[in-house]
Amino acid sequence: MNETKFVSVAIDGPAGAGKSTIAKRLAAELGYLYVDTGAIYRTVGYHMSLMGIGPRDADGIRRCIDDVNIRIEHQADGLQHMILNGEDVTDRIRTPEMSKMASGVATQSCVRDYLLEMQRELAATHNVVMDGRDIGTVVLPNAQVKVYLTASAEVRAERRWRELTAKGENVRFEDVYTDVVKRDEQDMTRKIAPLKCADDAEVLDCSYLTIEQVVAEMKAIIRRKAG
Numbered sequence: 001m002n003e004t005k006f007v008s009v010a011i012d013g014p015a016g017a018g019k020s021t022i023a024k025r026l027a028a029e030l031g032y033l034y035v036d037t038g039a040i041y042r043t044v045g046y047h048m049s050l051m052g053i054g055p056r057d058a059d060g061i062r063r064c065i066d067d068v069n070i071r072i073e074h075q076a077d078g079l080q081h082m083i084l085n086g087e088d089v090t091d092r093i094r095t096p097e098m099s100k101m102a103s104g105v106a107t108q109s110c111v112r113d114y115l116l117e118m119q120r121e122l123a124a125t126h127n128v129v130m131d132g133r134d135i136g137t138v139v140l141p142n143a144q145v146k147v148y149l150t151a152s153a154e155v156r157a158e159r160r161w162r163e164l165t166a167k168g169e170n171v172r173f174e175d176v177y178t179d180v181v182k183r184d185e186q187d188m189t190r191k192i193a194p195l196k197c198a199d200d201a202e203v204l205d206c207s208y209l210t211i212e213q214v215v216a217e218m219k220a221i222i223r224r225k226a227g
């Protein structure tokens with residue numbers, strides 16, 4: 001059992017499954033802190049791209065990781081703001097390029113070690129809904145509630161494509177689909193902390209569920225597991 005007095009809800013799953021939408025809604029309804037761990041990896045990726053370091057440059061990433069100073073601020077707008085070396089980069093990390101950078105830097109052990117304590121500290125001091133890839137398996141193995149949220153690759157790519165198009169980006173569905181599938185593969189097959197379903201997680205396939213239905217299902221799981 002988790003020995004802290006705080007409740008942790010861990011939501012893992014592949015890109016575009018709707019984790020952040022659901023986690024944000026749940027956290028607001030429960031009065032918990034929402035922690036988007038993907039945003040932290042994206043911020044590291046953004047820093048590396050500023051330094052001209054590619055996602056597979058293990059030596060460069062190791063050399064630069066100590067220069068990365070990340071602060072998470074939960075501001076009044078309800079967003080998790082990412083402050084990188086004193087600058088708010090929240091808007092700059094949500095691009096297809098930064099999705100690839102994040103997935104790339106996330107394969108490096110120096111990056112994962114660096115971020116692990118930050119994530120655990122938040123869960124040790126707050127009730128949290130935390131989403132990512134390795135929350136239930138590695139970051140918070142004692143979380144009271146673990147859910148693996150998934151959907152078919154087609155549905156996930158379509159959601160991503162709609163999001164990007166709504167932001168005014170001119171992207172082809174085929175390219176978004178290819179990126180989603182490649183990123184899944186990289187996240188699921190990396191050596192350290194790959195994306196997988198924890199043995200004690202509930203699997204929720206939301207391919208044909210509305211946001212309201214998923215939130216309701218999640219709340220039922222939380223009631224069952226955490227009272």
Ligand code: DC
Nearest residue numbers: 037038039041102103106132133134
């Ligand atoms: O959730 P997201 O799409 O913003 O995550 C971006 C990338 O960050 C994802 O492809 C893999 C990495 N990531 C990770 O390795 N572990 C996490 N807990 C969260 C994200």
